[in-house]
Amino acid sequence: MPLRDDTIVAIATPPGQGGIGVVRLSGGLALDAIADILKFAKFPPEPRKATLAEFRDPETARVLDQVVVTFFPALHSYTGEDVLEISCHGSPVILAFLVELCLARGARPAEPGEFTMRAFLNARLDLTQAEAIRDLIESRTLYQARVAAGQMEGAVSRRLKPHKEALLQLIARLEAGIDFGEDDVPVSSWEEIQAAAEAIENDLNKLVETYQLGRVVREGLTLAIVGRPNVGKSSLFNRLLNEERAIVTATPGTTRDLVSESASLGGIPLRLVDTAGIREAQDEAERLGVAKSMQAIADSSLRLFVLDAAEGWTAGDEELWGKVRSLGSLVVALNKMDLTKHLAARLDRVRLAGRLFANGDPPSATAVVEVSALTGEGVQELKQALLAVAAPARDTAGQGEIITNLRHQQLIQGAVGSLDRARHAAAIRVHHEMLLLDLYEALHSLDEITGSTKVDDVLGVIFSTFCIGK
Numbered sequence: 001m002p003l004r005d006d007t008i009v010a011i012a013t014p015p016g017q018g019g020i021g022v023v024r025l026s027g028g029l030a031l032d033a034i035a036d037i038l039k040f041a042k043f044p045p046e047p048r049k050a051t052l053a054e055f056r057d058p059e060t061a062r063v064l065d066q067v068v069v070t071f072f073p074a075l076h077s078y079t080g081e082d083v084l085e086i087s088c089h090g091s092p093v094i095l096a097f098l099v100e101l102c103l104a105r106g107a108r109p110a111e112p113g114e115f116t117m118r119a120f121l122n123a124r125l126d127l128t129q130a131e132a133i134r135d136l137i138e139s140r141t142l143y144q145a146r147v148a149a150g151q152m153e154g155a156v157s158r159r160l161k162p163h164k165e166a167l168l169q170l171i172a173r174l175e176a177g178i179d180f181g182e183d184d185v186p187v188s189s190w191e192e193i194q195a196a197a198e199a200i201e202n203d204l205n206k207l208v209e210t211y212q213l214g215r216v217v218r219e220g221l222t223l224a225i226v227g228r229p230n231v232g233k234s235s236l237f238n239r240l241l242n243e244e245r246a247i248v249t250a251t252p253g254t255t256r257d258l259v260s261e262s263a264s265l266g267g268i269p270l271r272l273v274d275t276a277g278i279r280e281a282q283d284e285a286e287r288l289g290v291a292k293s294m295q296a297i298a299d300s301s302l303r304l305f306v307l308d309a310a311e312g313w314t315a316g317d318e319e320l321w322g323k324v325r326s327l328g329s330l331v332v333a334l335n336k337m338d339l340t341k342h343l344a345a346r347l348d349r350v351r352l353a354g355r356l357f358a359n360g361d362p363p364s365a366t367a368v369v370e371v372s373a374l375t376g377e378g379v380q381e382l383k384q385a386l387l388a389v390a391a392p393a394r395d396t397a398g399q400g401e402i403i404t405n406l407r408h409q410q411l412i413q414g415a416v417g418s419l420d421r422a423r424h425a426a427a428i429r430v431h432h433e434m435l436l437l438d439l440y441e442a443l444h445s446l447d448e449i450t451g452s453t454k455v456d457d458v459l460g461v462i463f464s465t466f467c468i469g470k
């Protein structure tokens, strides 16, 4: 890990030209590094006030740029150290030159995430908050940003706190029993120990379960659109995207290669994949397209099974349904509803629903939605149904209440495992000292989430996933 008492510098804004570009410095030498480069009316600049300065070229002594500097003195800054943020005009050349001059004056280039790592090391943030900052920067939808913002405020640590306290109390009761002997202090009964461990375990398990949704929020989903040729897959794909992305024609077998595009479904990042209509291929290109499609359909997290409502349930649908229904989450779209306004077709639909849910085995379809890709009717309902299947807990879960981070999920799971061992040990009356080992292990797992235990080795891993200047 890099030394903490040196001064780091980096361009904090994205590469390329822009209206402004920001150079950030943190460390004891921050002010010294710029003292002879930037000319202020008064030096040092007033803390936490945007202050105008001239960026002087040391070689020509001429003004290179007008900059605005904000000085955050140690203890009240992002990193806890002296921080300078220098807003230049957004020329990559100017920014690079300013950094070079700072390097020549004792600063060193910041590693990725090093500003935030210093904030953590100086106790300005806990580990979950530092991770939330990375998630906020990386968020692709407003919903993701809101979840990250909730965690930046310390939602994860807050949620863990009561469970940690309960665990500590249990540990303290056992420790007291060992230290003072059974005569001095009322020692918990085996049943009490078991019950206490179980209560904590159950609460933590609930938290672990929220990761199912958390993962979807963080990583997004892949949705494959599947069906026979010509049922309107590409038309629905375009509708869901709101653009004419895939080719639509009246000829069956139009789509051959996979077509995929990113979209957002209720704030959840979604990769939509349009596939080739599945049938007995008529040439080599179509055969390859069908094979690739079947692979994509199997690999996706969610499937939209499209039927032509005007044609009803055909032998081709029956065969494809047999291949798809067991793959996992699925929504059925009855497309071309605009063509079925007469009674016969509607009766057919009733029979169709019967086919989908026949044979007694549990249907993998969680919703059947009537749509028309042509008129747009039912498309909103289709989106709702997809969202309900993809992220069932989305409406009920508070945005700060979910675990979105695999590291957190695994550590909580680890704590659950340790508590489970402790509970079983209590059940067979193992000595308290042995029991305590498991309980401490559980506590350690929870501490690692917020970083209050020594976790030097994981720090490098976490902060290296940041970009430079953060």
Ligand SMILES: Nc1nc2c(ncn2[C@@H]2O[C@H](COP(=O)(O)OP(=O)(O)OP(=O)(O)O)[C@@H](O)[C@H]2O)c(=O)[nH]1
Residues within 6 Å of the ligand: 227, 228, 229, 230, 231, 232, 233, 234, 235, 236, 247, 248, 249, 250, 251, 252, 253, 254, 255, 256, 275, 276, 277, 278, 335, 336, 337, 338, 339, 371, 372, 373, 374, 375
């Ligand atoms: N009336 C009506 N026609 C539709 C609807 N959806 C699609 N179509 C028409 O059905 C035909 C096939 O549509 P596509 O979207 O290309 O169907 P596909 O399932 O992608 O077909 P392949 O790529 O060949 O597998 C086109 O002529 C569309 O205009 C709908 O809701 N109503």
Ligand SMILES: [Mg+2]
Residues within 6 Å of the ligand: 233, 234, 235, 246, 247, 248, 254, 255, 274, 275, 276, 277
């Ligand atoms: Mg198509």
